[in-house]
Amino acid sequence: xxxxxxxxxxxxxxxxxxxxxxxxxxxxERPTPIAGLLDSKAMATAPSRAEVLSLLRSFLQAxxxxxxxxxREYAARRAIDGFRGNKALSDPSAIAAAFADGMSQLEVxxxxxxxxxxxxxxxxxxxxxxxxxxxxxxxxxxxxxGSGEYRKIYVF
Amino acid sequence: xxxxxxxxxxxxxxxxxxxxxxxxxxxxxxxxxxxPLPSATGEEDAGMVSMKGVRISxxxxxxxxxxxxxxxxxVLDAMLPFYLSRFGNPHSRTHLYGWESESxxxxxxxxxxxxxxxxxxxxxxxxxxxxxxxxxxxGLMRFHRARKRHVVTTQTExxxxxxxxxxxxxxxxxxxxxxxxxxxxxxxxxxADAIRPDTGLVSVMAVNNEIGVVQPLEEIGxxxxxxxxxxHTDAAQALGKIPIDVEKMxxxxxxxxxxKIYGPKGVGALYVRRRPRVRIEPQMxxxxxxxxxxxxxxxxxxxxxxxxxxxxxxxxxxYDSRRISALQERLLNGIRAKLDGVVVNGSLEHRYPGNxxxxxxxxxxESLLMGLKEVAVSSGSACTSASLEPSYVLRALGVDExxxxxxxxxxxxxxxxxxxxxxxxxxxxxxxxKLREMSPLYEMVKEGIDIKSIQWAQH
Numbered sequence: 181x182x183x184x185x186x187x188x189x190x191x192x193x194x195x196x197x198x199x200x201x202x203x204x205x206x207x208x209e210r211p212t213p214i215a216g217l218l219d220s221k222a223m224a225t226a227p228s229r230a231e232v233l234s235l236l237r238s239f240l241q242a243x244x245x246x247x248x249x250x251x252r253e254y255a256a257r258r259a260i261d262g263f264r265g266n267k268a269l270s271d272p273s274a275i276a277a278a279f280a281d282g283m284s285q286l287e288v289x290x291x292x293x294x295x296x297x298x299x300x301x302x303x304x305x306x307x308x309x310x311x312x313x314x315x316x317x318x319x320x321x322x323x324x325x326g327s328g329e330y331r332k333i334y335v336f
Numbered sequence: 337x338x339x340x341x342x343x344x345x346x347x348x349x350x351x352x353x354x355x356x357x358x359x360x361x362x363x364x365x366x367x368x369x370x371x372p373l374p375s376a377t378g379e380e381d382a383g384m385v386s387m388k389g390v391r392i393s394x395x396x397x398x399x400x401x402x403x404x405x406x407x408x409x410x411v412l413d414a415m416l417p418f419y420l421s422r423f424g425n426p427h428s429r430t431h432l433y434g435w436e437s438e439s440x441x442x443x444x445x446x447x448x449x450x451x452x453x454x455x456x457x458x459x460x461x462x463x464x465x466x467x468x469x470x471x472x473x474x475g476l477m478r479f480h481r482a483r484k485r486h487v488v489t490t491q492t493e494x495x496x497x498x499x500x501x502x503x504x505x506x507x508x509x510x511x512x513x514x515x516x517x518x519x520x521x522x523x524x525x526x527x528a529d530a531i532r533p534d535t536g537l538v539s540v541m542a543v544n545n546e547i548g549v550v551q552p553l554e555e556i557g558x559x560x561x562x563x564x565x566x567x568h569t570d571a572a573q574a575l576g577k578i579p580i581d582v583e584k585m586x587x588x589x590x591x592x593x594x595x596k597i598y599g600p601k602g603v604g605a606l607y608v609r610r611r612p613r614v615r616i617e618p619q620m621x622x623x624x625x626x627x628x629x630x631x632x633x634x635x636x637x638x639x640x641x642x643x644x645x646x647x648x649x650x651x652x653x654x655y656d657s658r659r660i661s662a663l664q665e666r667l668l669n670g671i672r673a674k675l676d677g678v679v680v681n682g683s684l685e686h687r688y689p690g691n692x693x694x695x696x697x698x699x700x701x702e703s704l705l706m707g708l709k710e711v712a713v714s715s716g717s718a719c720t721s722a723s724l725e726p727s728y729v730l731r732a733l734g735v736d737e738x739x740x741x742x743x744x745x746x747x748x749x750x751x752x753x754x755x756x757x758x759x760x761x762x763x764x765x766x767x768x769x770k771l772r773e774m775s776p777l778y779e780m781v782k783e784g785i786d787i788k789s790i791q792w793a794q795h
Contacts, residue, residue: 246409250398250752251406253753254750254751288409288410288413289409295412296409302383303394303395304383304394304395306394306396307397307755307756307759308394
């Protein structure tokens with residue numbers, strides 16, 4: 181018997197049986213230990229709205245950790261679109277499967293955020309650089325005397 | 337004890353720092369600050385990148401998806417275990433390392449086959465679409481050298497197909513290079529006329545890498561089946577982007593590439609039909625791997641990456657194509673709203689939306705590219721951009737020399753954002769306006785003079 185968790189949603193009109201479930205996009209079917217564990221548990225009971233929202237929140241937190249501009253934007257956007265796309269799911273086993281997939285995808289995102297940060301290049305994308313100097317000076321090939329230039333003159 | 341420590345301290349304080357450091361390898365290593373990446377990109381100080389005489393404030397925004405695509409993090413996640421602990425050779429039959437590698441390769445093969453509605457036994461892994469094209473063209477014709485002496489292809493094919501055909505011509509085969517219509521599509525009546533009884537192969541690429549035009553594969557497949565020729569298509573740019581079904585399209589041979597679908601570079605696949613059986617002569621001889629079609633150890637991590645990329649592509653095809661179409665419209669409308677004299681090369685209707693090839697009138701191409709250093713775009717294809725000749729694909733479309741020189745190819749992909757498109761529009765428009773301001777030809781056109789009617793004086 182599963183213990184019922186008491187939170188602000190129980191016993192109110194936001195009962196788990198009345199709300200349309202937010203769920204996750206259908207990601208890879210690659211078996212990971214975590215998804216395997218969850219499958220047996222999740223098949224029995226569908227996730228609650230709070231669990232699903234917390235999964236989305238974790239996705240957005242993991243997306244923020246990516247050092248690469250494009251991947252970061254994609255991860256956040258795809259998570260939101262995926263959850264929104266699965267909002268209409270009503271079959272509890274489908275919801276549970278999607279939730280399990282979402283958990284495994286979250287693990288992938290966390291691992292990859294660490295890998296990308298370990299190998300992040302020193303310069304960021306131009307999209308992240310505010311008021312880039314070439315635009316200020318009106319040319320992308322202009323000479324710019326930063327502090328590095330002066331140091332180079334005096335080294336023999 | 338204390339005296340020894342004190343004398344040590346005194347000695348350290350008195351010895352000049354340079355002399356002390358010179359005799360310690362650790363100190364030498366400590367002098368150069370450890371950088372996370374080998375500094376291949378010139379100097380990177382204060383956030384500026386300086387390379388080949390160009391300074392930009394950050395890494396350019398990437399709009400060159402037809403040249404290559406970034407590896408999807410989910411693909412990298414699938415590949416890494418096979419570089420770390422599961423490093424076995426898939427052809428080792430005697431131990432766990434080999435068994436797990438082999439099962440990973442077979443799973444990847446099934447993923448690739450599922451994306452094109454084929455049987456896994458029909459997929460062979462190669463080093464890329466170029467190798468697959470070579471095997472298809474040369475392998476098929478050499479197998480049937482007794483009875484089939486003719487090959488039909490188009491003038492807009494990829495260089496590897498054209499070069500393989502030229503090689504076959506030197507061996508004594510005949511090749512017909514079909515011209516294309518000005519919108520880039522091949523004329524089906526010309527194709528039907530060109531196929532002879534002794535035609536062994538018809539090779540037409542699915543999506544062109546330079547202009548993005550999608551050929552009518554179903555009609556061409558039907559034509560080839562009626563006439564008894566094998567239909568080969570280079571689907572490197574098409575895989576995972578437009579739906580491909582080898583049964584519906586009557587494809588006999590197909591070349592696939594890993595690094596165009598957010599997978600790793602250095603891997604590709606070849607589809608060879610089994611019913612009716614297409615026979616080819618292997619071009620890489622050796623230990624008989626891949627059923628003798630392509631010998632050599634199958635690179636497990638790369639193949640697993642390609643399989644993962646195909647799985648992802650199958651799930652994301654709808655989402656990506658909707659998003660990329662919207663981005664392409666945004667780009668085209670944004671540029672057209674601010675500039676005139678913008679020509680799209682290739683048909684707009686029969687086009688893969690992620691490829692937009694534009695020509696800007698009265699602007700010189702090299703200077704346009706030099707000014708667009710904060711956007712990574714390409715002019716012509718990556719394989720031909722080393723030479724100064726305008727691209728042969730644009731020449732085959734009938735585009736004028738001056739317009740062919742000013743063509744820019746924008747490649748939009750899964751990871752492109754709206755902000756990047758807006759910035760690309762802004763930078764392109766600014767550069768084109770700047771160049772047109774300096775252009776005397778543009779002034780003349782604005783005054784109403786017809787450029788073509790000018791008699792240029794000889795000096």
